[in-house]
Amino acid sequence: MFTSSLGIASGPDLLRLLAVPVFAWAAYRDVRTRRVPNRTWLPLVAAGVLALAWDLLSFGSSGVGLEFLVRTVVSLGFVAPLGYVFWRIGGFGGADAKAIITLAVVFPVYPAYELLGGTYPVYAAPLGVFSFTILSNAVLAGLVYPLVLAVRNLPRAELTPAMFVGRPVRLEDVPREYGRLLESPEGFTRRGLDLDALRMYLRWRGIDFTDLRNDPDRYRGSIPADPNTPGDGSIDDGDDASGTDSPPVEPIEGDPWAADAFLADHAAYGTTPAELRAGLSVVSDSGRGSVWITPGIPFIFPILAGLLAALTFGDLLFWVLSTAGL
CATH class of the missing domain: 1.20.120 (Four Helix Bundle (Hemerythrin (Met), subunit A))
Known part of the structure; x- marks a missing residue:
């Protein structure tokens, strides 16, 4: 040439x-x-x-x-x-x-x-x-x-499969992170809740992450009467909520966290009701101070x-x- x-x-x-x-x-x-x-x-x-x-x-x-x-x-x-x-x-x-x-x-x-x-x-x-x-x-x-992740996680002295694919973050910082949970109520998982889907769920309910953590039973056992538009789950400069928390009504039978109701109208990046329920159970656990997530690179x-x-x-x-x- x-x-x-x-x-x-x-x-x-x-x-x-x-x-x-x-x-x-x-x-x-x-x-x-x-x-x-x-x-x-x-x-x-x-x-x-x-x-x-x-x-x-x-x-x-x-x-x-x-x-x-x-x-x-x-x-x-x-x-x-x-x-x-x-x-x-x-x-x-x-x-x-x-x-x-x-x-x-x-x-x-x-x-x-x-x-x-x-x-x-x-x-x-x-x-x-x-x-x-x-x-x-x-x-x-x-x-x-x-390998880089594993070396960085070694000083924490936590030997877990998650150390090769993720990092621990404080629970209060989860709404400001991208990635996916590496934990379920049963332990380590590579199919944990996508944090974009978590933000979408919070905005759908019109609540912030602190509301969920402070009173998980209220949201586990109810469905919002007037859901908000969930957006795309991106991190913005505002609160986690994009609307107001409407008075909850009785839950749909057999639908804890109203996961089926939420995902019936919103795909949330392929999240399944089981993944959403498992993830919400993890992040609302008052006994946890931190959680492992993928870096989301x-x-x-x-x-x-x-x-x-x-x-x-x-x-x-x-x-x-x-x-x-x-």
Whole structure:
């Protein structure tokens, strides 16, 4: 391909670097709010399509390379659908899936950057599909995180499976956290209550977390007469409640905490009535001072790390396997 006037990279590869600030902003936004607007990805997808068209035109009369076409087809036909499939089965959030699909469009093949006498990325995998390299790097970065959590939790001298996937927080701080409970009344669980769903429930009832903690029996045995709109469960600058606590009436038969009534009208991120009841029992337990939760780190953060590692070092998995003689 043609290099730019700066002698650093081809025009399409320079255009692809727009992904770095966009993904950095998306990771920051996702960590802080767990919400990444859809409009984040559309301009980057457009830039990727433009870069791909530019690449095709830059081949000129020499013809389009077969390897380039094959790698592009693999990126668009395998990596992009992979993000969608993992979202459908619950492995990724919606923003994570869109990020992977975007990467498949922006980085179908390895870019090349000349800087400080070196060429980057340094290590290219034989497959040559750069979006797959980014994804494999992201998975490796995600695998490191449980070890970091375990090391941080060791000084607390609590040996529990939760120490590899979460951290303890004071119960009064739960409404200001993102993530998922790692505890149920029976003990450790990976399917604890989503804290977004907890905030939605509180707003639906028109109460704050202190109300729930101070008088759990009232809310375990009643249903609100005039429920409020629960919102999307995001953390805002106001109280947990988005309305006023209406006088409770008799509960629906066999519906503790009015979980069925709440979830009949609000999906709450796939929460089941059993998960909601178990989570409410945990956070309303007066004998608890703290609870284990997942850190709630979205996968976009490891994707950003994988992207930066891929642009500089290259394919970490390929390097590890090559170093080990595999």
